[in-house]
Amino acid sequence: MATAESDKTGLSSKGKYKVIGTRPIRPDGVDKVTGRARYGADIRLSGMLHGAILRSPYAHARIKSIDTSKAEQLEGVYAVITHKDFPDASDKIAELGEGSVNLKHLSSNVLADDKVLYKGHAVAAVAAETTHLAYEALDLIEVEYEPLTPVLDVRKAMQDDAPILHENQRMEDMSPDATTSDKPTNIYKKFFFEQGDPDAAFEKAHIVVEREFTTATVHQGYIEPHAATAVWSAEGKVTLYTCTQGTFTVRQQVAELLGLPLSYVKVIPTEIGGGFGGKIRVYIDPVAVALARKSGRPVKVVMDRASVFEATGPTPGSWIRMKLGVDAQGKIVAGDTEIAFESGAYPVSPIGAGCMCVFSCYDIPDGRIIGYDVCVNKPHSAAYRAPGSTQVAFATESVVDEICEKLGMDPIEFRLKNASVEGTRRVDGVAYPRIGLVETIEAIRDSEHYQTPLAGPNRGRGVASGYWMNAGLKSSVTATVNGDGKVSLVEGSTDIGGSRASIAMQFAETLGIPMEDVVPAVVDTDSVGYTDVTGGSRVTYATGWAAYEAALDVQRQLCDRAAEFWEVDSSEVTYDKEDAAVKGPDGKSFGFVELAEKVTQASEPVVGRGVSNHNEPGGAFGTHAVDVEVDPETGKVKILRYTAAQDVGTAIHPSYVEGQVQGGVVQGIGWALNEEYFYDEAGVMRNASYLDYRVPTCYDLPMIDPILVEVPNPGHPYGVRGVGEVPIAPPPAAIANAIYQAVGVRMRHLPMSPPHVLHEILKKEG
Amino acid sequence: MAKKRVVTTKINGRPVEFLCEPRQTLLEVLRENLDMIGTKEGCSNGNCGACTILIDGKAVDSCLVLAVEAEGMNIETIEGVASADGLHPLQQAFLEEAALQCGICTPGLIMSAKALLAQNPDPTEEEIRFALAGNLCRCTGYDKIVRAVQSAAKMGCASAAK
Numbered sequence: 001m002a003t004a005e006s007d008k009t010g011l012s013s014k015g016k017y018k019v020i021g022t023r024p025i026r027p028d029g030v031d032k033v034t035g036r037a038r039y040g041a042d043i044r045l046s047g048m049l050h051g052a053i054l055r056s057p058y059a060h061a062r063i064k065s066i067d068t069s070k071a072e073q074l075e076g077v078y079a080v081i082t083h084k085d086f087p088d089a090s091d092k093i094a095e096l097g098e099g100s101v102n103l104k105h106l107s108s109n110v111l112a113d114d115k116v117l118y119k120g121h122a123v124a125a126v127a128a129e130t131t132h133l134a135y136e137a138l139d140l141i142e143v144e145y146e147p148l149t150p151v152l153d154v155r156k157a158m159q160d161d162a163p164i165l166h167e168n169q170r171m172e173d174m175s176p177d178a179t180t181s182d183k184p185t186n187i188y189k190k191f192f193f194e195q196g197d198p199d200a201a202f203e204k205a206h207i208v209v210e211r212e213f214t215t216a217t218v219h220q221g222y223i224e225p226h227a228a229t230a231v232w233s234a235e236g237k238v239t240l241y242t243c244t245q246g247t248f249t250v251r252q253q254v255a256e257l258l259g260l261p262l263s264y265v266k267v268i269p270t271e272i273g274g275g276f277g278g279k280i281r282v283y284i285d286p287v288a289v290a291l292a293r294k295s296g297r298p299v300k301v302v303m304d305r306a307s308v309f310e311a312t313g314p315t316p317g318s319w320i321r322m323k324l325g326v327d328a329q330g331k332i333v334a335g336d337t338e339i340a341f342e343s344g345a346y347p348v349s350p351i352g353a354g355c356m357c358v359f360s361c362y363d364i365p366d367g368r369i370i371g372y373d374v375c376v377n378k379p380h381s382a383a384y385r386a387p388g389s390t391q392v393a394f395a396t397e398s399v400v401d402e403i404c405e406k407l408g409m410d411p412i413e414f415r416l417k418n419a420s421v422e423g424t425r426r427v428d429g430v431a432y433p434r435i436g437l438v439e440t441i442e443a444i445r446d447s448e449h450y451q452t453p454l455a456g457p458n459r460g461r462g463v464a465s466g467y468w469m470n471a472g473l474k475s476s477v478t479a480t481v482n483g484d485g486k487v488s489l490v491e492g493s494t495d496i497g498g499s500r501a502s503i504a505m506q507f508a509e510t511l512g513i514p515m516e517d518v519v520p521a522v523v524d525t526d527s528v529g530y531t532d533v534t535g536g537s538r539v540t541y542a543t544g545w546a547a548y549e550a551a552l553d554v555q556r557q558l559c560d561r562a563a564e565f566w567e568v569d570s571s572e573v574t575y576d577k578e579d580a581a582v583k584g585p586d587g588k589s590f591g592f593v594e595l596a597e598k599v600t601q602a603s604e605p606v607v608g609r610g611v612s613n614h615n616e617p618g619g620a621f622g623t624h625a626v627d628v629e630v631d632p633e634t635g636k637v638k639i640l641r642y643t644a645a646q647d648v649g650t651a652i653h654p655s656y657v658e659g660q661v662q663g664g665v666v667q668g669i670g671w672a673l674n675e676e677y678f679y680d681e682a683g684v685m686r687n688a689s690y691l692d693y694r695v696p697t698c699y700d701l702p703m704i705d706p707i708l709v710e711v712p713n714p715g716h717p718y719g720v721r722g723v724g725e726v727p728i729a730p731p732p733a734a735i736a737n738a739i740y741q742a743v744g745v746r747m748r749h750l751p752m753s754p755p756h757v758l759h760e761i762l763k764k765e766g
Numbered sequence: 767m768a769k770k771r772v773v774t775t776k777i778n779g780r781p782v783e784f785l786c787e788p789r790q791t792l793l794e795v796l797r798e799n800l801d802m803i804g805t806k807e808g809c810s811n812g813n814c815g816a817c818t819i820l821i822d823g824k825a826v827d828s829c830l831v832l833a834v835e836a837e838g839m840n841i842e843t844i845e846g847v848a849s850a851d852g853l854h855p856l857q858q859a860f861l862e863e864a865a866l867q868c869g870i871c872t873p874g875l876i877m878s879a880k881a882l883l884a885q886n887p888d889p890t891e892e893e894i895r896f897a898l899a900g901n902l903c904r905c906t907g908y909d910k911i912v913r914a915v916q917s918a919a920k921m922g923c924a925s926a927a928k
Contacts, residue, residue, distance in 0.1 A: 025861045032869030033857040035804020035844035039870055042803040132789065221904050223808040223816055224870040273806070273870025274904050305809040497867035497905060655864035659906055663867060666907030690813035690902060698908040699899035 040227025059683020120310030205325030224273020246533030277383025313382020354388030436647025436711030460741025466729025471536025476529025485593030492531025537722020550610030616715025635758030649721030668731025778846025
């Protein structure tokens with residue numbers, strides 16, 4: 001393992017580096033502003049057919065029969081498939097980097113087996129000459145359903161008499177007093193964590209507040225719908241073009257579901273138009289492959305927007321009971337929570353992560369966390385930016401605010417008194433390394449925003465903190481030194497938000513060369529070593545580390561080549577990154593470009609290799625302050641000002657770090673104020689369009705002010721911490737606390753949309 | 767199937783004649799028939815703005831226009847924004863201000879911003895936000911996009927746009 005170069009106690013990267021901390025133009029930028037970048041749906045191949053998918057009109061039904069004969073006879077139709085075209089999947093669990101999936105469930109989700117479990121569940125698929133023709137063919141497929149009663153709410157699904165989604169499911173109970181039952185249930189798993197003796201600690205508490213919270217199902221909302229294009233070769237090999245957060249993860253899922261050798265599946269990543277956790281699990285990729293196999297032609301499948309909402313992973317709706325107790329000085333003495341997440345049609349949801357995040361920001365000596373993973377008739381939930389953290393932060397941070405009010409204590413002072421620091425042991429057992437929560441709270445306290453009083457009627461200010469643990473996992477890169485002194489950097493991490501830049505910058509920093517001399521390429525699964533998903537805020541941390549290792553490898557090879565040229569022992573040669581030069585005895589020196597040219601002409605090629613599999617990603621914390629104005633006539637909440645402080649470790653490219661914070665905040669604002677899956681009693685989503693689902697627009701928002709706090713991660717050569725996920729967690733709670741300050745109502749349901757806020761205002765007014 | 771029609775338009779300054787079905791949208795014809803994939807499809811019902819193009823100078827969702835309606839129209843797409851001399855000030859500003867993350871909404875946003883600046887060379891923040899409200903971006907929180915448009919306006923984007 002490499003030695004960390006960062007100053008382990010320093011609080012800023014400023015002035016320490018040549019490349020890190022600068023703001024170069026991203027390498028893929030020009031293609032993306034000129035329309036040349038190729039995304040999932042932009043693939044066009046010779047002889048390509050177009051696929052379409054038939055989806056269930058019912059939220060819960062048994063499939064009695066499927067007759068595809070008429071569709072098959074339509075002129076221009078080349079293949080029709082159903083679940084029968086997939087081999088029997090086993091009950092094996094596949095780890096996907098950020099979350100795992102049971103392959104049997106995955107297979108039934110891709111094309112329904114004997115039951116459909118949500119409206120929009122895929123049932124059959126067609127490949128035809130045009131998209132229009134493929135959709136016409138869908139109308140000719142006859143499916144006989146036996147409709148069943150759906151269950152759409154997590155608490156109802158937990159009741160004994162609830163309709164059951166999976167008759168063979170039994171609850172796995174991790175609590176100490178677990179009993180086994182042979183009764184079918186929608187509860188897949190009960191999590192249990194306990195530290196100390198919370199019941200005794202509550203007895204001694206000065207103030208105890210216990211509240212219930214609910215949050216609606218929301219979607220990642222990436223603008224690019226899923227798209228996959230498959231080519232099947234007669235020798236049984238597959239080439240798949242797809243927009244994904246993880247090519248190797250797609251390779252694994254497709255190989256497992258279709259019973260192919262892993263190495264016979266080549267996944268070529270297109271650019272990806274957003275993912276946020278939602279483009280890790282496969283939906284249409286295996287369908288495109290099966291259609292290509294059956295038709296013998298390349299097949300492209302592109303989802304329509306309604307299907308993206310109705311049939312791809314949203315984040316779980318939730319119910320949470322939150323109880324906190326403090327002593328007279330305002331120190332938290334006990335916490336107790338129950339969290340139930342809707343995993344959707346299949347287990348599992350991010351409930352485990354929710355349990356890890358719920359008390360993450362506070363030192364709670366005695367605490368208990370119970371979590372439930374519960375199936376309901378909605379699409380199978382997927383990761384969404386800090387999966388599970390936003391729901392639980394809403395509950396914890398709202399109760400903290402109520403406690404502050406009862407104590408008469410400033411919410412910043414309370415947080416400073418109780419914040420997790422290095423060594424704090426979370427209720428779920430993890431002890432923190434060096435973290436920067438306190439620094440984010442102080443940054444908000446000292447901000448111009450927080451120091452400026454807020455005036456005016458129906459206005460209020462709220463504060464909240466949030467956490468995400470981040471991921472490490474595996475990454476690979478290779479680096480070829482070219483004769484012109486530039487370097488081709490080959491990587492496997494698909495670039496969702498500027499990671500070509502953040503990886504190239506760490507590589508350039510390590511060699512002391514300009515970032516513009518590094519030419520990154522994101523390549524297919526045959527062309528680079530194994531690389532886990534772009535998720536878990538891991539890419540700049542882990543692939544950046546692999547690039548750092550590759551640069552060290554290049555340094556070593558250049559030193560060896562120079563030693564050969566100078567006919568000295570390589571131990572006498574060193575790489576000087578300040579000068580980007582190789583230096584030997586008696587003042588001998590080769591500049592990087594000079595040596596690159598010489599090596600290319602007269603020596604073995606220099607190809608650096610770097611891999612990483614580290615697991616000290618350095619958890620990330622953020623603290624946010626928001627000012628709102630509430631219209632008491634309509635219940636509409638307007639965001640007046642927003643400041644987000646976050647410990648980002650080291651900001652490699654500050655502009656894109658700020659962008660991650662701003663983007664996460666705005667997704668959190670959408671979750672807080674507008675977004676929800678609105679279902680009717682039959683389980684039909686009634687707002688499966690952007691217009692009705694209503695993500696935030698430009699016109700809804702002010703500027704979002706980020707404060708980048710840099711507490712370097714001791715577990716990374718450049719102190720990098722993941723930054724992408726944590727900013728989505730605090731906004732709903734911060735806004736709820738601000739609404740209380742503005743109009744005196746405590747919002748305990750998300751979204752805090754006008755009808756819900758108005759309802760609370762009217763209730764308060766009697 | 768209804769008979770195919772011939773449509774004559776001008777796209778990015780050049781005359782273009784294409785054959786299309788009456789049910790095809792202009793977005794579909796641009797992407798599928800003319801291989802101009804720079805215009806993106808996000809929703810196909812006019813909600814997201816990813817497919818924004820300019821028709822006779824006005825920003826329009828190309829998914830809401832039937833291709834046959836384009837007869838005689840002057841169409842501008844993202845492919846025509848940069849010139850042989852280099853990037854348009856808006857494109858340059860988007861790069862310098864880091865106003866894109868995944869980039870799928872970027873072509874549409876640049877087209878909407880171009881229409882705005884042609885009409886209003888010195889817009890206020892409020893006017894920019896109003897003009898771009900039909901273009902959804904899920905990555906950036908819009909902050910850096912608004913700043914990029916402000917920056918392009920300062921660079922004298924309006925004169926360059928003509």
